[in-house]
Amino acid sequence: MPTDAATDATAATDATVLLRLDEADELAAAWVSALAERRGIRALLIKGPALHLHGLRGERVSADVDLLVEPARFDELCQAIAESGWTKRPSGFLGELTTVHSVTFLRDGWPCDLDVHSFFPGFLADPADVFEALWRHRWVLPLAHHDCLALDKVAGALVLGLHSLRGATIQSRHLAELEQLVRTPFTDQEREDLGALARETGCVATLETVLPRLGVHVEPTAAELASRDLRDWRERVTAGSHGAYFWMLALRKSRWSERPRILWRAVWPTRRDLLVARPETRDTFRGRTRARLARWGRGIRSAPAGLRAVWTHRGRVSS
Template identity: 50%
Template sequence: MLDGTGVVDDRSAEDTGSPVAELSLATAVELGHAWLQALFDRAGIRALFIKGPALHRHGLRPHRTSGDIDVLVDPAAFDELCDAVIGAGWRERGSTVLGRHMGKHSRTFLHDRWPCDIDVHRFYPGMLALPEVTFEHLWSRRTLMDFAHRDCVVPDRTGSFLILALHSMRGTDRQPRHEEELANLLRLELTPTERQDISDLARLTGSAETLAPVLSALGISAGDDASAVDPAQVRAWRERVDARSGAYFWISAFRRASIRERSQIVRAAVWPSAADLRLALPHVGTDLRSMTLARAARWGRGIRSLPRAVRAIRAHRRDR
């Protein structure tokens, strides 16, 4: 529930003497934006709400209910914000073996009485400029949107365009909506001013190279990234986008790992623990039959995705 300042009151029903209404997902996302903005304001933390309902309001994708609240925070305040969220009664989602080895650009938080998650991002994948540089460029062009009668800070339409395009490019074969969202972006009618704005921000955030296929399809010339971008990061991005899912992530984790860690990765890939399986597939039952079937289904998906992963790795290895 909200208190008189527009902040969610985390006290239990027993504490307040009143019943607690079960929040719908859409309501939780709306109220969650307002609650987090109040948290930012009290702590003096700069953060932007990315993706989510703002994308529909910017006219970048059709309306749909988000399953979480995504926040891009000033990198210097990343740990401070995560601690504040935990201090308010949220708990961090655990990481699978694969997640720990692939590195984390964000931390996810859950709450027993909220149906949506909070994802706090240190940086945004595909924006290859230094995280603090990217954040400053997005922050400098921020705008306000009303959520639950509170002004919340979001990127402007151009910043949101870049974030959605990068998010859609990173989609997997198991998430066809990402392809639909990217197709919607490519059908947008952009003014010459908007095209120039997209080009400029792509260069400043180090995403001209990672977004090259999208910019080219829109007839936008971005030139070279304005910031120094590591070519290896560009190759890794393109490899990831081409491979899309499945076996690629395990191969990538294996390549990055030390000799000692590689046996753990192989074991987790072949026979994930019950804890890892529940984190990756929370809908799967906890009985032996359900978990065995889930593991078998993972093998099938992994085997089917292996040829594409190998082709992507080989193709981009030749680019070096």
């Protein structure tokens, strides 16, 4: 018969510690920062609590931890995270075609995700050059008794502006955050630094509606205006970064031989795609059929915005 002490020890070993989301965010940020540091990989926390501490947005708890990694060692850090027990979030067919800048990791018992970026959408300069520029704007952020590296106020403002723009047309939270950002006071030196960093990282044109409201008046470089990604960015912001537009983007970027398969998957997603996109779907014939019909409705409703975005920015590169 086990002793009471042994029983108590077994119970303690088997107990599950439930983390609150705010606790998990801080611990995960500190853990992944320390992992990168041990490997000698440069990495920066983007968004998260630094934005609140800089006065750029209100305090909020995020559902994920965002980390920007030096592009040359992105795969190495992703492998280290996977070897430590985290798993990649399943991606549907469309996500595999259109999401190339980040990998999201999950772990049982953790209510937050790790979203690891090789580059951040909206910065149109070479990703390696963007990282070097942001690295010079690193800022020490203590989390869970570990000194993590995050973005300073100037770099954080650019990231927040780009992030908010992508969702401002469909999510009131992003619009509210954008409005708070443009009301944030900046010194003359900070505004000068904002303009210089925006030009260096190639986000003057992508933030063309935001920088002037911050009191920053600067012209984009010729390289930024010539970027093939600028049209995609403007379309995405106009379309609201959701719905049918992403299928239009996938079709445009694919070879003609691939387009029939993409069209078919848009009309009739596989069982796996349905369950990845909508985990709440009942995995029965009736449940999947209802999910497909509901998806058609969402696609039809979002298609006009996508078509308007494509039509508005057709052939448009420079301002």
